[in-house]
Amino acid sequence: MTELDLAPPGPGEARVRLHASGVCHSDLNAIDGTAETRCPAVLGHEGAGVVEEVGEGVSLVPGSRVMLSWLPACGRCDECQRGLGHLCAIAWEGMASGGLLDGRPRLSRDGEPVHHYSFLSTFAERAVVPAACCIPIPDGVPFEIAAIAGCAVATGTGAVWRTAGVRPGDRVAVIGCGGVGMSALLGAVAAGAQPVVAVDVAHAKLAAAEELGATHAVAWAGSAEATADLVRAASGGGVDYAIEATGRPEAALAAFLSTRARGAAVLVGIPAADATITLPALPIPRLERRILGSIYGSSRPDRDFPALLELYRRGRLPLDRLVSRRLPLDAVEDAFAAMRGDDALRVVLDLGGSA
Numbered sequence: 500m501t502e503l504d505l506a507p508p509g510p511g512e513a514r515v516r517l518h519a520s521g522v523c524h525s526d527l528n529a530i531d532g533t534a535e536t537r538c539p540a541v542l543g544h545e546g547a548g549v550v551e552e553v554g555e556g557v558s559l560v561p562g563s564r565v566m567l568s569w570l571p572a573c574g575r576c577d578e579c580q581r582g583l584g585h586l587c588a589i590a591w592e593g594m595a596s597g598g599l600l601d602g603r604p605r606l607s608r609d610g611e612p613v614h615h616y617s618f619l620s621t622f623a624e625r626a627v628v629p630a631a632c633c634i635p636i637p638d639g640v641p642f643e644i645a646a647i648a649g650c651a652v653a654t655g656t657g658a659v660w661r662t663a664g665v666r667p668g669d670r671v672a673v674i675g676c677g678g679v680g681m682s683a684l685l686g687a688v689a690a691g692a693q694p695v696v697a698v699d700v701a702h703a704k705l706a707a708a709e710e711l712g713a714t715h716a717v718a719w720a721g722s723a724e725a726t727a728d729l730v731r732a733a734s735g736g737g738v739d740y741a742i743e744a745t746g747r748p749e750a751a752l753a754a755f756l757s758t759r760a761r762g763a764a765v766l767v768g769i770p771a772a773d774a775t776i777t778l779p780a781l782p783i784p785r786l787e788r789r790i791l792g793s794i795y796g797s798s799r800p801d802r803d804f805p806a807l808l809e810l811y812r813r814g815r816l817p818l819d820r821l822v823s824r825r826l827p828l829d830a831v832e833d834a835f836a837a838m839r840g841d842d843a844l845r846v847v848l849d850l851g852g853s854a
């Protein structure tokens with residue numbers, strides 16, 4: 500671990516004592532270069548903790564327990580104005596800078612800037628973040644649950660509820676059963692989808708998916724076509740929504756081929772920047788098959804995150820079952836190793852802090 504300097508919170512910002520951080524595939528994409536990231540940087544973008552200090556004009560009270568959103572929508576740009584805060588042009592531009600909303604990092608080492616990751620940088624004991632990223636959490640919700648709810652769970656459940664708009668009785672498949680895919684699966688089960696078909700290469704993940712409510716488990720059959728045939732057979736002729744949570748082009752093709760007429764492949768996984776997908780064209784008009792993109796579950800954090808935690812508290816969304824392992828901050832490399840393996844759903848870092 501390394502000690503860094505952290506500037507005090509400026510206007511519209513808050514310093515948070517982090518208690519828990521999820522380890523997400525996007526962090527791994529930043530490490531292996533799949534996604535371009537300003538370096539050096541502190542990774543981590545699924546966090547929860549306690550507000551310690553706030554800057555000018557911030558109404559959050561120090562001592563508040565909060566979960567973090569990695570997308571502080573500006574509320575003013577064209578996308579925000581049409582209700583698409585998750586596509587906020589200002590926030591996405593700011594994210595690419597590796598700084599906060601003014602483009603400057605608050606982290607440094609020996610006077611040299613160290614960049615933020617998605618405004619948050621939660622693989623740390625403390626973070627200075629835009630106050631708009633802080634969503635208060637109720638008592639009784641563990642920090643680790645609030646942390647994963649802010650990325651994987653919001654992304655997966657939102658893809659099902661917000662992007663796709665799954666209704667009771669809709670047929671759903673989930674391709675890729677990691678943290679996001681499993682969250683999509685929980686969202687589909689909670690929404691009353693039937694059947695819910697889980698697809699993965701790893702048998703351990705398929706077994707876990709069945710425990711979480713998948714009605715069918717399909718092991719990746721070596722090709723998109725062969726896998727889609729199995730999904731279509733399991734679902735009685737194809738699904739209404741196939742949620743793709745791996746970012747791999749062959750999985751996107753499998754999602755598309757798994758749908759029935761008027762069905763949609765919902766692409767959630769982040770592909771490599773130069774990836775392309777080749778699809779058979781005829782079924783798009785002939786069967787009205789569709790492709791839907793989904794980022795951050797099309798979520799509005801201030802509205803949707805408290806609802807997620809309330810569903811958890813009422814036992815309707817068993818988010819605790821997504822946490823497969825807890826590690827201390829200095830074992831973050833072990834978390835990535837677990838993620839590259841087959842068995843981990845969500846590894847959570849315990850960042851200390853008093854309860």
Ligand SMILES: [Zn+2]
Nearest residue numbers: 523525650651
């Ligand atoms: Zn994430």
Ligand SMILES: [Zn+2]
Nearest residue numbers: 573576579587
């Ligand atoms: Zn905006």
